[in-house]
Amino acid sequence: MKNIVIAAGYATRLGELTKNFPKPLLKIGDNTILGRMLDDIDKIPEIDEHIIITNHKFAPIFDEWVNTLHYSKPVTIMDDGTETNETRLGAVCDLLFAMDKLDIEDDMLVVAADNILEFSFKEFVDFAKEKGTSCIMCHEQPSIEKLQRTGVIVVDENMKVLNMEEKPQAPKSTWAVPPFYIYLKKDLDLVRHSVENGCGKDAPGNLAHYMVGHTTMHAWPMSAGRFDIGSLDTYYEAVDKYGKDRS
Numbered sequence: 001m002k003n004i005v006i007a008a009g010y011a012t013r014l015g016e017l018t019k020n021f022p023k024p025l026l027k028i029g030d031n032t033i034l035g036r037m038l039d040d041i042d043k044i045p046e047i048d049e050h051i052i053i054t055n056h057k058f059a060p061i062f063d064e065w066v067n068t069l070h071y072s073k074p075v076t077i078m079d080d081g082t083e084t085n086e087t088r089l090g091a092v093c094d095l096l097f098a099m100d101k102l103d104i105e106d107d108m109l110v111v112a113a114d115n116i117l118e119f120s121f122k123e124f125v126d127f128a129k130e131k132g133t134s135c136i137m138c139h140e141q142p143s144i145e146k147l148q149r150t151g152v153i154v155v156d157e158n159m160k161v162l163n164m165e166e167k168p169q170a171p172k173s174t175w176a177v178p179p180f181y182i183y184l185k186k187d188l189d190l191v192r193h194s195v196e197n198g199c200g201k202d203a204p205g206n207l208a209h210y211m212v213g214h215t216t217m218h219a220w221p222m223s224a225g226r227f228d229i230g231s232l233d234t235y236y237e238a239v240d241k242y243g244k245d246r247s
Contacts (some may be wrong), residue, residue, distance in 0.1 A: 001046040001125070002106050005034065006179075006204060007024075007062075007113035008055045008094045010085040013231050017086075022058040024113035025065055026235060031244030033229060034066075034113050036242075038236075042071040044122045046129075047109065051102065053078045053094045074118075076102070090201035092194065099192060104186060112179035112204060116242055118224035127220040128182040136161065136208050138219040141176035149176035151205040153212070159219050164212040166205055175219065178226060179204045187215050 011023035018026070024034035031039070034052075041047055050073055054062050059079040066075050076097050082088050091096060095110060107128075109121065128135040138155070141147050152171045154163040163172065181204070183191055190211060200206030211217060227242070229235050 001044075001048065001182075002104055002108050003038075003041050003047050003050045003097060004095060004104075004108050004110045004170075005037075005050065005052045005113050006091045006110065007034065007058075007093055008053050008080050008082065008088060008091075010055070010088065011114075012056075012085055014235060015232060017232060017235070020057075022054060022061055023229065023235075024230075025061060025139050025242070027229045028116065028238055031243075033238075035069075035117065036077075036116055037111065037113070038069075040117070041109070041111075041121050043120075044072055044125055046107075046125055047073055048106075049073055050075045051078060051104075052076070052113070053080060053098050055080055055082045055088065057083050075227055078102070089181060091204040092199060092207045095204075095207070096192065096195060099188070105188065107185050108181075108188075110181045110183060110204065112231045115178070115180075116227040116229070116238055118226065119222060123223055124180065124182065124220050127218070128184070131218040132184075133209060133216045133218050134184045134187045135182045135220055136212075137176040137178050137180045137222055139178065139222040140174050142174055144171060145170040147174065147176055151209060153177055153219055153245045155219050159221070161212050161217045161219050164209045166200075166203070166209050175221075177208060177219075178203060178222070178228075181208055183211070187211065190214050 011018035199210035
């Protein structure tokens with residue numbers, strides 16, 4: 001299984017902090033946002049490589065960072081060639097770019113690079129193995145306002161996904177979908193042809209939405225919380241909560 005990290009955004013909402021520096025490599029205590037995630041994923045036996053997709057502007061910074069790592073699995077940095085937020089490929093096209101350039105034919109764990117998690121991805125991988133299907137994560141979200149800004153799913157008693165909507169005005173459940181997915185090898189052809197068949201390009205949830213309509217998928221309820229770093233306020237809140245200082 002390949003661990004594919006989508007890290008090609010420009011984090012414009014963090015202003016000067018990420019004007020010339022990638023958000024996933026911002027420090028949280030003595031580690032980085034992405035480093036904390038890879039520390040966990042690297043321990044999963046099924047994972048045999050970390051593939052980080054970034055942009056041309058930040059690729060040299062990721063290349064330098066990789067030289068400081070000591071993971072048991074190799075880390076590959078992919079440069080998608082874009083240099084501005086206006087010309088970005090979008091998360092789905094970045095994934096397709098990596099699949100094409102690296103000729104990926106394995107199961108894939110696909111993750112966003114700007115979250116701090118209070119659980120292990122091993123639980124998610126084990127769930128996908130048990131179900132034998134591609135999978136998404138989910139968590140209970142009681143706020144209608146927040147549900148209207150994310151993907152929302154309807155599931156049956158076995159957590160099989162029956163329906164998924166992106167940013168619904170009238171959510172059909174309280175199951176929200178964070179940006180973490182497992183796409184099995186048997187579904188990779190669907191992934192490869194998703195955009196040409198009408199899948200949205202930008203948010204990673206667009207692909208999950210498309211896949212729910214074309215193959216069997218199950219949803220794993222997160223066993224603990226996550227912290228999404230999307231603004232300066234949430235970054236400093238994460239530093240205060242998870243790090244010793246703001247250095």
